[in-house]
Amino acid sequence: MNDIKRINRKFLFNLLGVLGLVIAIAFGMIAANIWIEDFNIQFLIYLFSLILLLFVITFFKAKMDRITQLSYLVKIRANQGGPIPMKHTKNPDDMPEYLKSLGYELFAQDLEHALYHRLNRDPIDNRTFKRYLLEVVVLVNQRQNVFYLEQVDQEIAKIQQKYLKEHMRIYRMLITQMKEIGILDDHTKDQIKEILFLRSNWDLFRPNRTVISTVNVGLYRAESAAVMLYSDTYRPSLYYEYHINEIKKLI
Structure with missing residues (x-):
């Protein structure tokens, strides 16, 4: 609670x-x-004031995003849920077919990972103009020491460009990264807790930014349980709730 008060004060x-x-x-x-x-002279003062105002607003918005991200993490950790029994992830060989049955398509695969994605109309924002939600599932090879792979960012950027050329603007991305873990030690727990809530760069002329949510899932086969940082009681947004529910379907 002290952390929450500190963030609110900040x-x-x-x-x-x-x-x-x-x-x-x-x-x-x-x-x-x-x-x-x-x-x-008046004109120069007005111009300087407007430039300064733009800088202040941009700087403030970026700082507020960081504080909001930290606030989400603290509140989720304060209301953290427990391990989830594994069902579909018990046999890793079955995951590709199961993902395809849910509408996911394989986009990239190598010895380090496999990336699946699906694009749907935003299920939460029902505005008249089309908004799209991109869902990405990354199956990270257990031999990798990290969840975050550099090539994944590049592949997701290619997916965005692909749909942008088709005039399908992605406003939100939900990324789930799964990896089998052999030992659930403090180092592994810290990696799993590296969840992200990000927004693309903002300015006054492009206020509609892409919102990105990333959740890491450790598949602990020794206990037949999936471990991730999540909460069933605290939900920062309807999209977070949707993301967690979709992950539970995958597990």
Whole structure:
């Protein structure tokens, strides 16, 4: 609870700080209009103030995203769920066919991993214009020491470009990375806990950013259980709830 209070306090301080800067910039523009008669100087002050305002908003938004990400992680850990009994993942050889039965397509495969994906209309956002949800499942070879592979980022970027050429804009991505684990030690637990809630770069002219959620799943066959950092009682969003429910179907 102390961590949650600390994050809330940090959020409040940052919010008050940016409000103070915005008020100061607005006051400067008003003062320039009242006390400076030279229009050219007024214009330069207005231009500088607007550039500064854009910088402040962009910086504040990025910082708030980081605080929000940290807040999600702390609250999920405070309400963490237990291991999930393995069903479909008991036999790794059956996973490709099971994924295909759920509508996933194999996009890339090598000795280190296999990447499957499926694209659907956003099941939560029912706006009139089309929004698409990309779901990715990465089966990481157990010989790999990490869940995150560099080539996975490149492959997902290719998938995005593929659908973008087909005029199918992806607004959200749910990435599930599964790997068999032999020992459930502290190092492995730390890797599993490296879940992410990210947003693509934001600016005032492109406010609709891609939201990315990544969850790591350790398949602990010694106990026939899947281990991941999740919560059934705390849900940061409807998309998080959807993601966790879909992972449970895979397990």
